[in-house]
Amino acid sequence: MFKKLIEILKKHPRKIVFTEGTDPRILEATARLLSGTYLTPILIGNPEAVQAAAEEAGWNIRGAIIIDPETYENMDAMVEKMVALRKGKMTAEECRATLKRGNYFGTMLVAMGEADALLGGATYSTADTVRPALQLVKTKPGNKIVSSCFIMVRSRGTGDNEVLAMGDCAINIKPDEDELVEIAVETAKCAQIFGVDPKVAFLSYSTKGSGKGEDVDKMRNACEKAKLAMPGIPVDGEMQFDAAVSPTVGQLKFPGSPVAGYANTFIFPDINAGNIGYKIAQRLGGFDAYGPILLGLNAPINDLSRGCNAQEVYSMAIITAALAE
16 A cells, blocks of 8 residues: 555655654654655754754654744745734734744645645644644635544455545544535545545445434435435445445345445444444454544645554655645
8 A cells, every 4th residue: 555655656756744843753754754755854843952852862864854933934924824814813923923833833834835744743632733724724625624534454465455444533523414425525535545446335323224313314315415426436325334344244235235245435423433443443353544534624634643653653644645636
């Protein structure tokens, strides 16, 4: 999977912002990324502090761009741009003060076209990564929400991998029908970037009307709307998970469905089901989980777990940069 993403980046080299430039995990991932020629890290922080942290950890970060918000030469232009983006909600003085924070400063680098992507969250909360993205980069035309998916990867032992997409497992707590459609569309697009030919299952405790209730109706209705929104992609539901992944069960319960038994892109009814589902796949199913990958923004911005390691930073940096258009 990563070979495909790296090939994308080799054809279109990118710049990615790391909002926590002195973090040892960020510095290790930066050193690894610099060994290639397809991705330029931008580290936010005081240059002397960043260099000292790298030397202390034993990482060579020569070639990385280090930018200090305190001495950024284009700060006036950045402040003016942020005031315009906030549309009167913040004064120039408030914007200037806010831009001292790495998460907002890094997001503005993306908004101004100085960087292609951003990866944060090694020390910031998810909200502190998502909030600036919503305020400054904003959602794509036609999108009303930011959503997320996890890309799940498991080795088949034959040299290739099984790759699945699961959404939304991290952002939207209880999405309505239209939000589920948007989640499905964005998750299917993301799956395609990772080499998945999406077959989208809207998951439920019911398969084709076997159960009743508002939650069943929501998934069934959202599925029908998603079919209209994605006419070239197989979409079906509502269906239980066993019907989605087992051809025997799926075709018995949902005969003739192009998805039942063969699904590889899963849309969960809410964050409870999604978060539990991807972690079961990760912990009991032997899948590696990459994400959450934020979807629906005008530029790729992703959030790290505060418990991440350098390998996860490295992997998520490649994923995030490869999503840049």
